[in-house]
Amino acid sequence: MSGNGRVLMCAPAHYGVEYVINPWMAGNIHRVARENAVKQWEELRGRLEELVDVELVEPAQGLPDMVFTANGGFLLEKKAVLSRFLYRERQDEREHFRRWFKKAGYEVADLPGDIPFEGEGDALLDPERGVLWVGYGMRTDLGVHPALAEILDLRVVSLRLADERFYHLDTCLCPLERGWLLYYPRAFDADSILQIEQLVPEDKRIAISDDDAAAFACNVVNIGDHIVMNKASPELKEQLGRAGFNVIETPLDEFMKAGGAAKCLVLRLTNHAPAAAAAATSVREGIVTIEGHLLHAGLLEKAVDVVVENGGAFQVLHFDLGKQQSSVSRAEMRVVAPSEVRINGILSQLLALGAKRTSAEESDAMLLPAPIDGVAPDDFYASTIYPTEVRVAGTWIPVLNQRMDGVIVVEPGPKPVARCALFRTLAKGDLVVTGSAGLRTRRKLPKPALTEEHEFSFMGAGASSERRVDLVVERIAWEMGRWREQKGRIVVVAGPVVIHTGGGEHLARLIRNGYVQALLGGNAIAVHDIEQALLGTSLGVDLVRGAPVDHGHRHHLAAINTIRRCGGIRQAVEQGVLTRGVFYECVRAGVPFSLAGSIRDDGPLPDTQMDLIKAQDDYTRLVRGADMILMLSSMLHSIGVGNMTPAGVRLACIDINPAVVTKLADRGSLESVGVVTDVGLFLSLLLQRLGL
């Protein structure tokens, strides 16, 4: 018996590629050369028998992948954690491995629930560091990592696999003797790479090339100073040699057809518990319920995307399906994430979708003081546009000044107050909501029948019919009429394109007729409007003839110069210099406007606020209390306004670029509508509808 321990192999009597469950198998069905496979396997076994004792599990007919014994389980001392295969094709292997482990005297542990775990394929012991590296994202589920830590009494480090060619951890990482680590960085997500780099010093890491990875150079069996593998490039061999390893190559291309090589064909039977090991995992979980039109409004899909895209995993614990189109469904989900920061990020996003933490988990919000002026505690909760409530001293209180991309500050006391704040307004010691506990949003869930009207398009390729655009313009006109009657607030955000496209006179008429209560823009819309009012051109183009005029570009500068001489737009109106146009109407009607500066600005006009913090504050003030916001062809200013606007305000976004409309209108709420069209045309239709 060898002093180097024992491994388990399974003869390839029934091996072949008979289905496709990984990218390597595609195109290889029935393409294994059976005799060659047997020869390669025998050679591998021979090589290993020089180093360790090799034990065999009986191959089973109809289970062609049983040859890859690494996936049968994970063994530590006398404990065997049995695998639960993800794919049906391999699930019957489980009982064969169970029988073998039992017969060999192992205490067999089943993981709780029915979550997939694929043995040593995804769980690799690093005795030097006393950790168990465990992969997830392809086969093994993140949800089993805490149970593994518990059962094995080990510290589990969770690594997310990001390239489906490297679907098991042992295809892209291998802890070696003396603290070395062989790995293929591109197979992991950024967080996992960071974890590897934090735990393994640079001079102990061997990162392999794309070519070596494709030849399964991480899928190795390391016994003492020997490394048995399919193949390594001369560079990798030299690197391993310098690290004190002797590389033994043995061709395994017949097994690579099924997506495996040396390590996949071998299960270690003699893993020893590292000294001073203790159960630990950074995996965190939360339970949420989500209710609404989960299927046809796509809410469940969105929730699941949030979890998976942020590196988490989920399990649906209960699902009550509403049977009618109009009835509501309810799902309870267990969500796991690899770290505290990740789970908080995921739960916050789920809360924004309208999910609730289950009542058992309800607790007060976690408040931490701002460490210095203008800086939030690290784990701050980022606010959204949805009406939010915070639990303080057992009571839910509404958050004031709701906006997105802010933080929530709580002023404690007998009557605590919660409000959204920006980093720059934080004072040292302000109590900021952190994590995701004690938070809930009240959100109107989209109804399936209405989501369809979310975005309209005309003039674009494959666009909706003009009739439909006509309908949405009519609807916007109707709403504007209603708000005017009710003395509501309509805020217009507009870019210079409004003037170029001949929409200036329409916008001026809207203002004159009381449809606009505030105008937000930048230097350009004002300059172009004033240039047109004073000289009949916009950026030197005669808008009546649609042609550039001689020395027209000078007009633009001359307009700025004139207003500068007057001291500002209001002064120019009062002095009788500016007698028509959008801004003239604003001054006449007492409609407040705010012009936010930018790096592109010529002049600027004296009215343009070049201190951007002041400009943001001005915008916020004018947006507050808005009932409806019309966003007319200004990506920059419209996005800025979108961020400071709470849900519930009706937004209409008009832009010729569908991507801009989608970004602005896609707030996941009923209140936004996008129209992909020329803004001049839109305004003219709108005025027709309003009868102006």
Ligand code: NAD
């Ligand atoms: P922006 O790129 O943020 O937005 C322009 C938007 O108009 C885009 O989304 C575009 O898709 C859309 N658009 C273009 N043609 C359209 C059409 N026919 N119909 C509908 N939509 C159309 O640029 P912006 O808001 O115009 O300007 C950004 C900043 O630069 C502002 O602060 C502005 O004041 C400043 N600026 C200054 C000057 C100047 O001072 N001379 C000139 C231009 C811009």
